[in-house]
Amino acid sequence: MNTSRSLAPLALSMGDPAGIGPEVIVKAFSKGAAPGCVVVGDAHVIAHAAASLRFDPDTLRPSIARVDALDQLSRVPPGAIPVLQAPGIAPGSLQGLAPGRVDARAGAAAHAAIVYAAQAALRGEVAGVVTAPIHKEALHAAGVPFPGHTELLQHLCGGVPVRMMLANDELKTVLVTIHVSVRQAIDAISTEGVLQTIRITHNALRRWGVQSPRIAVAGLNPHAGEGGLFGDEESRVIAPALAQAQAEGIMASGPHPPDTVFMRARDTPQHPGAYDVVVAMLHDHGLIPVKYLGLDAGVNVTLGLPFVRTSPDHGTAFDIAGLGVADPASLVSAITLARKLAGANEDALSV
Missing domain, CATH: 3.40.718.10 (Isopropylmalate Dehydrogenase)
Structure with a gap:
């Protein structure tokens, strides 16, 4: 893509599919709080989250539009959640996951989503990356040798020195x-x-x-x-x-x-x-x-990467996964800040 970063989509990795990531993603889209975002993960997982949630009578249940490449985003119907099926996640491979349980399949899928989103950012195809929460035990069970997002993203970016910032x-x-x-x-x-x-x-x-x-x-x-x-x-x-x-x-x-x-x-x-x-x-x-x-406004930002990366200030919340009660506020804050920082970076580059 030759689109400027300020106009490019934000990649939103789905996080651990057994946690609250898919739920808060759907809620953010249903509130109209995720403009210009494309979910990177598994379409079945996001569709299952959307189908299992209760919405107010005046809130339209969002549909899911699976895409296999970023250049297909223009075909996504208005109001639908675009989900890019991440390479490495076979369609249907995550069916039957138990909410709130450590599962190697979930860890592998979360890893695959992060890898694709980061690579897309390095290619300049997305304006930045917003990551839903992952579970360290699930990553370990999947054989991923990194304890968290920060270390994994640092590795994907060639070992550049990075630091974690938490902000509100x-x-x-x-x-x-x-x-x-x-x-x-x-x-x-x-x-x-x-x-x-x-x-x-x-x-x-x-x-x-x-x-x-x-x-x-x-x-x-x-x-x-x-x-x-x-x-x-x-x-x-x-x-x-x-x-x-x-x-x-x-x-x-x-x-x-x-x-x-x-x-x-x-x-x-x-x-x-x-x-x-x-x-x-x-x-x-x-x-x-x-x-x-307050966890609702806190955002995790990785400094030092060659692209913007933010994340909500909470974990996978396995204790409430699947109950439909997770608050999307921190994810919304992470999306808002990522878009703001991507725009600021674009302005700085153009000076």
Whole structure:
């Protein structure tokens, strides 16, 4: 395709078909909240989700339009959900999946959908990728050697350095370390890793129109080490990364005490945030504050990829899969942000 990214469709991978991904996808389309999206996955799974949901009397149950290539999207009837049957998912191969159960077939299908969506983005055929939740155990059962989306997408993009950002309207956090144990994460924190995270964060926000991003870097230890009383990682590892970033003209400050920096960065009409983003050392340091503000508005963004990728801020929710009660709000937020960021990237490229 030669279409600009801002006009190209968004690829929406279906996630684990035994989770709530198919359900929230159908609900997003039924609300008119997924314009310009094409689902990458299995048409039978999406059709089954649509058939099993209850809709208000004034809401039309969406139909499913299977396509086998992106150039067939123009033939999709208005109001139908376009589903591109991902290569590697044989039609009918997922029938009989039990909702809320780990299944190798589900893990393999989720993997196939992500691979196709990412490859389409690398070819410039889609404006970005929005990923519905996957289940790590199902991926493992299918023989997929990656613990999550971030690591898989990094692999598909040739090993480029990436970072996870969780964002909502009030707070953005970027993580130095992600899916490893806390003990392993502490050992993995290095000056180069912190500096790379700051650079990736700075460059991403610049591409999205923030001219001089204000980056707060959180410490690792209580009170950011309290001058070495509670640990020396702040002075030994984090401070040198900050000094180098500042020498490069990046507005990065810290290390700040991690128990207060998120409060200072939170941006509301009553309390303008002191920072545009917080860089956190550990997975839970960075994600708990954003998730506490509400899962319905949180969006996971992978920084450093050559295309936009967002995801809802929740998992497969196996405990409610198949019950028809899942809330699509976070997926809608992920779609909205992906379209916004894709447009911002397009504007930056055209300058």
